[in-house]
Amino acid sequence: MDNNYRMVAKTLYGFEDLLERELIQLGAMHVKKGIRNVSFVGDKGFMYKANLGLRTAIKILKPIHSFRVRNEKDLYKHIYDMDWDQYLKPSGSLAVDATVNSKVFAHSLYIAQKTKDAIVDKFRDDHGQRPNVDLKFPDIKIHVHIDRNQCDVSLDSSGESLHKRGYKTATNIAPINEVLAAGLVMLSGWDGQTDFMDPMCGSGTILVEAAMIACNIPPNLMRKEFAFERWQDWDVDLFETIEESLLKKTRDFHHKMIGYDKSPSAISKAKANIKNAHLEEFIHVQHEDFFKTQKAGENKLHMLFNPPYGERLDIEMETFYKTLGDTLKHGYPGTDAWFITSNLEALKHVGLRTSKKIKLFNAKLESRLVKYVMYEGSKKASKQNLED
Missing domain, CATH: 3.30.2130.30 (VC0802-like)
Structure with a gap:
């Protein structure tokens, strides 16, 4: 002691x-x-x-x-x-x-x-x-x-903020903080037991953090340095023993992880970051406009994303959020869809009822992490199936 x-x-x-x-x-x-x-x-x-x-x-x-x-x-x-x-x-x-x-x-x-x-x-x-x-x-x-x-x-003992994991070399206009991304995945309750999608993946941060959670990979393995490495009592042998013990607890992942973005440059950055994190075998990203897609296959899907806020990008908010709601409703049955937004007014235009709302901050912007449950068929039919 x-x-x-x-x-x-x-x-x-x-x-x-x-x-x-x-x-x-x-x-x-x-x-x-x-x-x-x-x-x-x-x-x-x-x-x-x-x-x-x-x-x-x-x-x-x-x-x-x-x-x-x-x-x-x-x-x-x-x-x-x-x-x-x-x-x-x-x-x-x-x-x-x-x-x-x-x-x-x-x-x-x-x-x-x-x-x-x-x-x-x-x-x-x-x-x-x-x-x-x-x-x-x-x-x-x-x-x-x-x-x-x-x-x-x-x-x-850390030095630079621990959100600087070391895998991210390429970022887009408004990259999400790695600690925020990991926390969102954890708050959404994803446990690595279903397929995962980020339909507006930007430079791939949410996907990388989700993959590390699914595989139980320590998040800061790729850091170049921690502040304690310069301390007078730095013990490199002890550090390597701890590192090995954490690596022994990694696990396999047997589901799909998919990322879309309508910006080709975002996709190329996401691919670079995923490669740096050595997670290419788990994550597949492609150039797609989410609003023109539909869910592939029957498997349960866990979706988490960080859509444009208006503070960051010049888009018509009302139309954007209405289209987002329509895409989820018509194209993604059997999906738990989560996203974070600081545009609380825009949420009214999604046209779906939230099943969860969590107050957070993205940088200094007060935000909400919201959940929408997309049932197979109608909600009434889903309940009927459960009762049968």
Whole structure:
């Protein structure tokens, strides 16, 4: 137990339950849900595992000090008094970021600057040498969070946001964030036991995340680097052991995954990203206008997509969403259709009744993830068949 410590996984609004479940399934202890974050307890190996294996986490923070703070002098003194030698060499490099929710402290950039000053002053006083600031590849990345008078100082173990999986080299006009895409697949309840379709697949993000979920492939295997690889206690052997243990849990997938897009350039980008993710054997994408298609075969279909919003692309919203509803109703029986939109007015023109509506944010846009159930024949007939 001595080697265990508390960590905090940050996530998107509405994904807290998903992340809590993921952490419990990975084996975290003392899992506790917050707002846009979930705290948990584990050891160094589990920190590596969380960064590699969590689909809905944006960052994994390791808190190292907490204190009450009344003013800037307080902040400087507490940071200065910390034992920074255990985390950083005088010749090393650091970066600091801050988030602030306080009447006393107004500017997060100023807090980050004050924190950096305290650390480099401490090194200069103790060693006659100071670490450099390196915003791109620091040896340690420090995160300061001030909520009213409470200050938490953490090491950022992830570095770049965990949505940067490493497979996406080509994007279209408005690419969906990989963490958002994975969360949508999970919220939609898809378990890899049916065919899957993204009829407006863009650069293929939803398809790739869905395939990784179906095959239980760790989402961040292809990352070039995590921040913890530059820490003084970096253990490459332990990391490789964790990586191998996660890879042993991958599974086969025996259904179809299909992507359409009416833009040829989007399809070529999707193909490139799918290839980078080594998922070509599972996902087939083709140049098609979804509104001119029909469902192929009798199998149950799970559909999930991110249609144009209006904020992103110049289209006639009312007509677009009406055609979307008509296509689903007439062309896709036996389908659970999910999509996310921030155009809440446009939903009225789909002409179908939603069976589920979940509030989310896509970047800063308030959105809804909606579900439409397309029954075989009429809904009444479907119920009759179930009763028989």
